Amino acid sequence: xxxxxxxxxxxxxxxxxxxxxxxxxxxxxxxxxxxxxxxxxxxxxxxxxxxxxxxxxxxxxxxxxxxxxxxxxxxxxxxxxxxxxxxxxxxxxxxxxxxxxxxxxxxxxxxxxxxxxxxxxxxxxxxxxxxxxxxxxxxxxxxxxxxxxxxxxxxxxxxxxxxxxxxxxxxxxxxxxxxxxxxxxxxxxxxxxxxxxxxxxxxxxxxxxxxxxxxxxxxxxxxxxxxxxxxxxxxxxxxxxxxxxxxxxxxxxxxxxxxxxxxxxxxxxxxxxxxxxxxxxxxxxxxxxxxxxxxxxxxxxxxxxxxxxxxxxxxxxxxxxxxxxxxxxxxxxxxxxxxxxxxxxxxxxxxxxxxxxxxxxxxxxxxxxxxxxxxxxxxxxxxxxxxxxxxxxxxxxxxxxxxxxxxxxxxxxxxxxxxxxxxxxxxxxxxxxxxxxxxxxxxxxxxxxxxxxxxxxxxxxxxxxxxxxxxxxxxxxxxxxxxxxxxxxxxxxxxxxxxxxxxxxxx
Numbered sequence: 134x135x136x137x138x139x140x141x142x143x144x145x146x147x148x149x150x151x152x153x154x155x156x157x158x159x160x161x162x163x164x165x166x167x168x169x170x171x172x173x174x175x176x177x178x179x180x181x182x183x184x185x186x187x188x189x190x191x192x193x194x195x196x197x198x199x200x201x202x203x204x205x206x207x208x209x210x211x212x213x214x215x216x217x218x219x220x221x222x223x224x225x226x227x228x229x230x231x232x233x234x235x236x237x238x239x240x241x242x243x244x245x246x247x248x249x250x251x252x253x254x255x256x257x258x259x260x261x262x263x264x265x266x267x268x269x270x271x272x273x274x275x276x277x278x279x280x281x282x283x284x285x286x287x288x289x290x291x292x293x294x295x296x297x298x299x300x301x302x303x304x305x306x307x308x309x310x311x312x313x314x315x316x317x318x319x320x321x322x323x324x325x326x327x328x329x330x331x332x333x334x335x336x337x338x339x340x341x342x343x344x345x346x347x348x349x350x351x352x353x354x355x356x357x358x359x360x361x362x363x364x365x366x367x368x369x370x371x372x373x374x375x376x377x378x379x380x381x382x383x384x385x386x387x388x389x390x391x392x393x394x395x396x397x398x399x400x401x402x403x404x405x406x407x408x409x410x411x412x413x414x415x416x417x418x419x420x421x422x423x424x425x426x427x428x429x430x431x432x433x434x435x436x437x438x439x440x441x442x443x444x445x446x447x448x449x450x451x452x453x454x455x456x457x458x459x460x461x462x463x464x465x466x467x468x469x470x471x472x473x474x475x476x477x478x479x480x481x482x483x484x485x486x487x488x489x490x491x492x493x494x495x496x497x498x499x500x501x502x503x504x505x506x507x508x509x510x511x512x513x514x515x516x517x518x519x520x521x522x523x524x525x526x527x528x529x530x531x532x533x534x535x536x537x538x539x540x541x542x543x544x545x546x547x548x549x550x551x552x553x554x555x556x557x558x559x560x561x562x563x564x565x566x567x568x569x570x571x572x573x574x575x576x577x578x579x580x581x582x583x584x585x586x587x588x589x590x591x592x593x594x595x596x597x598x599x600x601x602x603x604x605x606x607x608x609x610x611x612x613x614x615x616x617x618x619x620x621x622x623x624x625x626x627x628x629x630x631x632x633x634x635x636x637x638x639x640x
């Protein structure tokens with residue numbers, strides 16, 4: 134997995150994938166396992182934006198049971214099991230707790246829901262190692278509920294519903310594991326390569342024109358099919374290709390904000406009802422669940438939303454409002470701004486007029502488009518997913534479409550069974566870890582190592598001395614002089630010391 138641009142010029146690829154977040158990485162992995170030649174490019178680092186920043190909960194679809202959406206529930210259960218099966222160590226079981234109260238949907242309703250969930254998901258632990266099996270859900274007492282999270286409102290509290298989902302220990306490294314696995318199977322993966330436009334000739338996509346962000350050179354890459362999986366930038370790139378004026382990235386999207394606080398609130402993930410109504414929460418619908426997910430030495434809190442274009446749609450406002458919502462929903466918690474160690478923000482797609490329900494609500498289904506049938510440009514596809522959890526199954530659908538478009542029979546998809554080559558490292562970052570990150574995992578910048586090839590930047594605030602030492606090691610591999618090393622250190626420390634303003638988008 135070396136950054137060798139010349140490999141992009143050696144052939145015409147069967148498939149070019151634009152965007153190396155979790156969705157693009159899964160598409161590349163699936164396509165190469167089925168025998169296609171693939172190139173995967175991203176204008177930044179692999180999984181550095183949306184896919185690097187989530188609450189890290191692999192939802193198994195229990196929330197869809199209440200809506201009667203059995204297909205989405207079954208899909209989520211299957212994908213949770215698949216991630217636990219192919220990436221043990223990066224995905225593990227996680228207990229989730231919500232309180233129960235007198236009246237309304239109390240203990241009886243939750244108990245019935247947990248029972249149905251366990252029956253529906255009875256095959257969830259197929260071929261999983263015992264330590265990664267998902268236990269059955271259960272009701273717990275009032276005292277146990279408050280022991281696990283003392284800040285639930287006590288009035289009317291009768292206990293809690295406890296079930297298990299999956300936990301992404303390092304979402305960014307799971308994305309990188311898909312990329313690395315694909316590279317080991319022959320995919321040509323290149324980061325920091327911006328796609329300027331999609332090449333179209335005689336009504337069909339024939340490749341992409343790119344700029345090397347690191348060196349400034351421009352060239353073309355040829356492909357028989359192109360899939361754009363660039364998150365909120367997808368529509369803009371497609372519009373330019375089809376001759377329309379590129380739309381704003383935020384069009385049809387909402388700002389989403391999570392924060393990380395330097396306090397472990399509970400050993401389990403918890404859900405608590407926000408007190409914010411629909412008038413102030415048009416995206417979440419009012420009274421939405423707030424979630425707190427445990428991390429080593431910290432807790433991730435989410436999620437706050439605001440429609441694009443509103444004056445309040447800013448990461449700073451989102452961080453402040455989300456903290457206030459948690460304090461109101463959990464009396465006595467008393468979170469303070471001084472505890473905020475990081476802020477994740479980004480644009481998530483809204484339903485608009487493409488799905489049933491409130492147009493301002495978050496989209497619930499992936500948007501996959503064959504532009505050969507909708508816009509007359511053959512061999513061009515785009516996909517905007519809605520969940521990290523189901524990226525693998527969405528990729529399976531996309532690759533099936535690509536095979537049909539190329540006129541080839543589609544071999545069976547194997548991505549739910551083939552183990553990934555895990556990327557990155559846990560614990561203290563050693564010299565060998567830095568060398569591997571550069572030589573085998575295509576780290577180009579210091580932040581690539583600190584935030585995505587190790588947990589150095591995601592488990593509390595790293596000290597400058599440690600970051601400086603990693604910069605020296607990386608500089609020896611990448612040819613940085615002392616001025617460049619200092620600039621790289623400053624950039625990383627700015628992200629850790631001023632978290633609200635500079636963290637990457639989420640999903």
